[in-house]
Amino acid sequence: MSHSNQPEAQLLARILKQAGGVSHRTQGGRLPVGIGDDAALYRPSPRNETILTCDWFLDGTHFLVEKHPAESIGWKCLARAVSDVAAMGGMPRCFLLNLALPASRSGAWLDEFLKGLRMAIRAFGCDLAGGDTTRSKQVLLNIAVIGEVAAGFGVTRSGARAGDSIFVSGRLGEAELGLRLVGLKKGPLHSKNPLLQKHLYPEPRLALGQWLAKNRLATAMMDLSDGLSSDLPRLCAASKSGAQIDATLIPTPRGLAASKRLQLALHGGDDYELLFTVKPQNALRIPAKIAGVRLTRIGTITAATRLVVKTGNGKIEELKNRGWDPFC
């Protein structure tokens, strides 16, 4: 870290200065060894389980470096990885930043990126513990997040049973709407456009996930990253069950024709809202909002391993998986 004559060391020093040690929540001896050694040392709390999750975030696949503000890339790379911790009902503790950059991105671009990353570190109380930097032609990011949850309280995808109510947080499809606006706009984006907020600065639903886990209300949970029509089948498969959702109940983006709104809400990805199931006798214990985020019951888990959607005119149709798959 002190070898300022070396380019890699310079990059590390820049990252450490701008994103190292900014959250105070995980201090107090939790990270006796952070950035700069062969590995970080982390002290887990007794009686907790460790949550481990990683996410790719690649130029050309997940974002466009020429178009997306560097600050939003910094925010979103951590937000989407932390969202997986929220989906287990846990608290994020620290993360490893894996950053591969072309030389042209190691100046002003990197500073803006680190500004967004720092905002996310503070917002989520998730400290930079280490990582790896290298050179590449494209901007490549991979974030590993380490979280914790009280042993036995982590919520998986596999606990939903026939009769459970299906809930989602927030409105679905808003991030996809933002992505489409990005596609229409030429040149770099301005990050202040309110229609772009959900796409550029998603908010992992940490308070909601923790509340559901602590109160043992969610029988299954996952975050909506690829779209409801892709993610609900995953939850149902893990739970060996099916689902019927009601199109008229799904919370959709505002200010669009009804048919368009539903398509966005069913198939749009990147919302990072939580999808969770609740036993019938507990459904009334779910409030309309938690920490300012609305919660909506959208359907029921079924014993038949079919996924169907009831449309506005009462028809029952198969829910077609049209969400995002990076290999399609």
Place this chain on the structure above:
Amino acid sequence: MSHSNQPEAQLLARILKQAGGVSHRTQGGRLPVGIGDDAALYRPSPRNETILTCDWFLDGTHFLVEKHPAESIGWKCLARAVSDVAAMGGMPRCFLLNLALPASRSGAWLDEFLKGLRMAIRAFGCDLAGGDTTRSKQVLLNIAVIGEVAAGFGVTRSGARAGDSIFVSGRLGEAELGLRLVGLKKGPLHSKNPLLQKHLYPEPRLALGQWLAKNRLATAMMDLSDGLSSDLPRLCAASKSGAQIDATLIPTPRGLAASKRLQLALHGGDDYELLFTVKPQNALRIPAKIAGVRLTRIGTITAATRLVVKTGNGKIEELKNRGWDPFC
């Protein structure tokens, strides 16, 4: 995982079948939730600290997909990340596999890659706990390893003091020699060539690192990934000290002219041997070999923050940093 109609799910099923659950050492409830959920859940042992480390392994930067056997890429991606756990004196427990692939690599190439990865999982007792897969033009790998070490026993880079003896394991420069042979050879390599073994199938020095940590013999330790002339300055900077090493003591590759051997040993990367320091009164407690790996005293930590090498004819020269830097 059960959505075999989806390409991403097919890839996951292939990884799970070939590399999931093959080590028995970390079973027994240590991974109550593994691959296939939003995140893995891991149960750390009481009184241990968690070791966290990540490593990039990229086509074009760290290996050549057209040239290196896929099996060796699978082995090496885990071996080099596990080496950072060895360097802390710890035991690897599990890892997250981040794999981005072009479609052309998701068949026979992937099978060979997973074969090498499975060999490494078994050899190191380090289980696949999760990760992320996506599509990309190049083969991109990032491995996050989770390890453990008894609280307070982890060995950092910062504890070396003037007078401490400097040791290395194995022979330095053998991996670099292998890399040069790769450069000379046209077309794909045969992995059986003994001169290529260290380059293709490096062995993290887990038993040595654990023995040194357990017996509190190493005052500082790191693994040699970029070359002695790059890595020793890092250990010295972290320890706010300097070093004098003796060129005649450095264990070099066999079967080459003496001058070439020394250059390879000083500046060659990718050896994954351990570099460690020992208090003068403990130097005699270091045996000639641990777990079949030779240990060699190569010099002394000094108070002056200079790094010098004593040559065969008794001259004292500055140790020039000529190891590997991905940004140079």
